[in-house]
Amino acid sequence: MKTEIEKEKLNAEERSLLDQRFMRRALDLAARGRGLTSPNPLVGCVIVDERGTVVGEGFHLYAQVKHAETIALEQAGARARGATCYVSLEPCAHYGRTPPCTDALIRAGIQRVVAPIVDPNPLVAGRGFAQLRAAGIEVEVGLLAREAERLNEHYLHYMRTRRPFVHLKLACSLDGKIAARSGDARWITGETARARAHELRHVHDAILIGAGTALADDPLLTDRSGLARHRPLVRVVLDEELRLDARSKLAQTARAVPVIVFARADADAARCRALEELGVEVVLGDTEPLAVLEELGRRKLQSVLIEGGSNVAGRFLEASLVNKATFFVAPIIIGAEGIPAVGNLRTERVMDAVRLHEVVIERHGDDVEVTGYLESR
Ligand code: AOF
Numbered sequence: 001m002k003t004e005i006e007k008e009k010l011n012a013e014e015r016s017l018l019d020q021r022f023m024r025r026a027l028d029l030a031a032r033g034r035g036l037t038s039p040n041p042l043v044g045c046v047i048v049d050e051r052g053t054v055v056g057e058g059f060h061l062y063a064q065v066k067h068a069e070t071i072a073l074e075q076a077g078a079r080a081r082g083a084t085c086y087v088s089l090e091p092c093a094h095y096g097r098t099p100p101c102t103d104a105l106i107r108a109g110i111q112r113v114v115a116p117i118v119d120p121n122p123l124v125a126g127r128g129f130a131q132l133r134a135a136g137i138e139v140e141v142g143l144l145a146r147e148a149e150r151l152n153e154h155y156l157h158y159m160r161t162r163r164p165f166v167h168l169k170l171a172c173s174l175d176g177k178i179a180a181r182s183g184d185a186r187w188i189t190g191e192t193a194r195a196r197a198h199e200l201r202h203v204h205d206a207i208l209i210g211a212g213t214a215l216a217d218d219p220l221l222t223d224r225s226g227l228a229r230h231r232p233l234v235r236v237v238l239d240e241e242l243r244l245d246a247r248s249k250l251a252q253t254a255r256a257v258p259v260i261v262f263a264r265a266d267a268d269a270a271r272c273r274a275l276e277e278l279g280v281e282v283v284l285g286d287t288e289p290l291a292v293l294e295e296l297g298r299r300k301l302q303s304v305l306i307e308g309g310s311n312v313a314g315r316f317l318e319a320s321l322v323n324k325a326t327f328f329v330a331p332i333i334i335g336a337e338g339i340p341a342v343g344n345l346r347t348e349r350v351m352d353a354v355r356l357h358e359v360v361i362e363r364h365g366d367d368v369e370v371t372g373y374l375e376s377r
């Protein structure tokens, strides 16, 4: 026969397994908002009654305005009384586009709130949990925190730094070249890896390239994932000397999908006008990576996908402003005359090289995707 202590331990273990299951569900629900919530976070919510039955579920979509908690509470109705609320981010405590979720949870008679992380939004930042506790609700913070951090890495980084999260993506040969000597880069990787690259574009607010790449490839840089998105993918060109051609695909489509060009203050005024007439926004001034990111942050862009070329990749890496990197490596060898993936980083010793952490490796046909995180500012 089991002792009381053993029984209690078992109950606690069961409870923690259930907690994990429902929190995973909340995170999965939140992820359904991918591409559809920015500038707001991905949030999912599950309400579970005392018998362990799910009585309400919800996730946030920017266009629908309502927060995940409100949607789940509406579904639960009176069954929310005494229930546990699993939510993937600290509930909000402020009046924004909606009234505070904390008030709604308290009013509904929720007994316990389980959430992985604090919302760094200065309007919330711990106040949500504090209000719930003050109302006598049991609050547990920290379950699956790592997963919740990853899920909202763009939003969280932006809220903490007011700069977009930077993800560097490139496709290279086995010997680390992104193009042949002529500049030709079509196509380094196969179709599957390229489709995956569009999925990456889909989850970002902006995409950034250097003028060299813009001139060499004349890319369109649109999100062709085929999935709906809430905000247009803003296309950004780092173009010190304002070399972007008014006939380029980017300039010609600037009225349909925004294009921002960063150039030096002394850039040619006539070229500037020609681009602006096409709807391109030209920002003159500081073109250093940090200044560019701060400017994008002021426009509430929470994430930027850098797609090259070597110069831009090198400058952002050197400034420690890359948060995450994805290299698609194709089984081809271009040779020393090819264009290197990353410009000069002044690496003297191997131990000084930039290293990725928490690396994930995936295979797309014969191509390999290597993704990891970098130490950044
Ligand atoms: C969401 N969805 O499910 C939760 C959010 O402008 P508002 O009123 O929609 O407020 C946005 C803020 O609300 C957001 O930055 C975050 O701090 C908090 N929680 N937001 O969009 C949700 N729970």
Ligand code: ZN
Residues within 6 Å of the ligand: 067, 069, 091, 092, 093, 099, 100, 101, 102
């Ligand atoms: Zn809310």
